[in-house]
Amino acid sequence: MNNPVQIPYSVQVEELTRCFGSFVAVDHITFNVADGEIFGFLGANGAGKTTTIKMLCGLLLPTSGKGFVEGFNIYTQSDQIKQNIGYMSQKFSLYEDLLVRENLEFYGGIYGLDNHTLRQTIETSVMATGLREHLEKLTRDIPVGWKQRLALTCAILHKPKILFLDEPTGGVDPISRHQFWSLIYELAEKGTTVFVTTHYMEEAEYCNRLSIMHNGRIMDIGAPQTLKEKYKQSTIEDVFIQLVKK
Amino acid sequence: MHRIKYIIQKEFRQIRRDRPMLIILFLLPIVQLLILGYVVSSEVKNIRTVICDLDNTPLSRDLVGRLINSGYFDVKYFEASESQLPQYFDLGKAMVALVIPRHFARDLARNKPTQIQVLMDGQDSNSAVIAMGYIGGILENFLTDRLTRQMAEYAGVLDIHLVTPVIRVWYNEDLKYSNFMVPGIVVFLLTMVTSLVSAMGLVRERELGTLEQLLVAPIKKHELLIGKLIPFAILGFVVLTLGIALAKVWYDIPIVGNLGLIALFSFLYLFSTLGIGLFVSASARTQQQAMFMTFFLLVFFMLMSGFFVPIENMPESIQYVTYLNPMRYFMLVVREVFIKGANLSHLYWQGIALLIFGSGIFTFATMRFQKRMK
């Protein structure tokens, strides 16, 4: 962050806070995410990751602080934000009783893709993800790893500038997880910003930059390598433990 | 508007896939219409009756015959002794016992007042009141006929003048009760199905987490709600059509008025029922809660709509409360159009009331439905 002026930011957050009653879920956090970056949010369960993502997606109003996504204010411009983001939550929010194809058509449809574009997009994305063979199956009948890929495909049909992934790989086997991350790298290469929360340490290593969160506060931010050097640890896990213990 | 199409399409695909639900959705109204048509009634028939005729004269037997021929009483037992009657109640064998006193015919012939004892099991107070009314009516008719006969005999001799009502019934000449009840049942079913399904539909998406996914999409609140509700409105019209067809074919209910008018008012009314469903789904967290809340409201609406409990007989304060019940207006409209062939000019105020309620409830519910979470 030597040259903030030159880097266009996808997400800018300043002193963002959210309380539920007397409980402070997110406590004055400040960070920026650059365009095209894979930005990780690492933290234990209940650290405030999901709350942060929900505020950025316009699902939840902050208690105080500032926040911008793709230049739009999260307080007042949630409609514009929604046009530009993709979102995939920890439980795959797909309609289990629709066919895979029907889920794709539906999500493409509500993002306002016209029929022609929709068909083309579905075509290209099932090619890329290998979902083709499952297209005519009921969603509830396909394996979890495929459901996850389907959820991701649904979230990017409208080619969002930024993709929010909230613990996307929970309950998925390592191979599927690996495949999933290659898809994410492809997206990032094409210029999509990826904002991902996780509590898997090895996933954290995949990110360009990482923010370690604990009890609603950001403990530190930096590239995985930088963080490891700074805290003189060999793995992110050790960095995390050291930060949390403080 | 383009997006609404996709929500509607999705909704129909889900409905179609969910076989058990689909079956229930169609079975529930049909079964209910078939059962309710025979059950919901303020008529009581086949009242189990025991007769204790201590007089046993042609005149007393005439009275018993009238009781039997009325069709309301199922005279099962004849008992010679009055003291045996209470055991019929204790064992639940009879609900009514009628005691015709000794010298009944003789007293009447001498123009001496006489007393008929009616004993009743009062556990089912409603039926008891109604049965009492029937007996009263039969006695009155018995007396009228007797007096008319008497007067006619004297007519040449004495100076007698008799005012007799000449009765003509309009609209429902045979006084068929089903002509009144069945249209009411159709209204009730429409109300139940549309409010219940819309209440549960949105809550289900919230419970399963798919609502969250919809809320992060750039879709307007009204687009989401309209898209979700249009299939339910269509379902409502299917139920309505099914109900009217059954009324016509199964119950042989004549439809005097204009069905287009029914469709118009149904359209207005659906804003209220779907609005109520929406309101419930905005406040309920689980489908079970939604179902309970809807059920609670439906009981109120049913009792306060004139469906089978007449509104005119309620205390005045409660009559005012019924004005807040949209079902009351629609119930009246459907019956008036079905039986009497009323047209828009007679149902003007009902239309306005439904319009106000529909838009009011709908707007309120839409406002309560938050796009952000709490």
Added chain:
Amino acid sequence: MKPRFIAIMQKEFIHIWRDPRSLTIIILLPLVMIFLYGYAITFDIKEIKIGILDQDRSPTSREMVRQLTKSGYFVVTADLHDRSEIEPAFLGRKIVAAVIIPDNFSRDLNTSFRIPVQLLVDGSNSNLATVTINYIKTFFLTYSLQINARLLNAPIDMQPRVWYNPDLKSANFIAPGLVAVIMMLICALLTSATIARERETGTMEQILVSPIRSAEIIVGKTFPYIFLAIIDAIAIVVFAWVVFKVPFRGHPLLFLFFAVVYVYTCLSLGIFISARVKTQQVALMAAQLVTTLPSLLLSGFIFPIVSMPKVLQLISYIVPAKYFLVIIRSVMLKGVGMAALWQPTLFLLVFGTLLLFISVKRFKTNLEG
């Protein structure tokens, strides 16, 4: 070691407690219904709206109209001047009946034997129309007797005597019925829904992998609802007794015994349903179809069974609420004991056991499947 079903039971109590809205409705709904039936709902018909078309316009005809309204059964809501006004008055719902007093009515009253007075009735509400016709007939009979001073009237006096509910109070009738319906609602509908919900959200899986036996699951899951049902039943009885003076003539312990028998039957029905359905929505709808509706409509709760067509009367024989209704009305209003009620009790026990027997095996496999 603490019995395992205790853990499930505690969890279930917490579910109920965390959902105060449903709890409130379960408690409030029957009380509100007693209230409505106690205060608002009556099937007596009074103040029937009539129109008068007085073509005679004499003191005599006016006096007759005055007498007609004096009884309280009729109110004149339209003064008609021409026959053509009658139909619009019917369609505008201003009147239920129109009485047409003919020309020369007062003159004929002194010269003719029969003086016809026309009565036009709106038959759309057949019940109201029948009552109106009866009232009018009675009125003219009385009126005729009055104007013919020479005729002697020998009235038949109807002497009613009512057993068990002498004032014919609706609350006495509705309160026991509500107990039967609400207990069915809680035991059958709630339990089948809660089991379906666990299956839908996947928590049932979690329970099944534990070393618990399916009987323990059933006991643990249903006990809180048994408790709730009995509490609610007592609340209804007490409320009816305090507010509407609904009598309770039987022995309270006897009442509790029958309540437990009935709960057993209802729960078996609930388990029977949940063994067959997979989603909450279907469970709720199916439970409505086989529990709530028959209990409301085919049990004699509001509508007497004897008045129904034969087919429905036959169906009513497998409606548990019908039997419990006989029992509870007998206990509350008649105050009879066990001896008179062994038949319905036996039925409830047999029916419940039968359902349970069919379901348990299927229940276990369905839970896993």
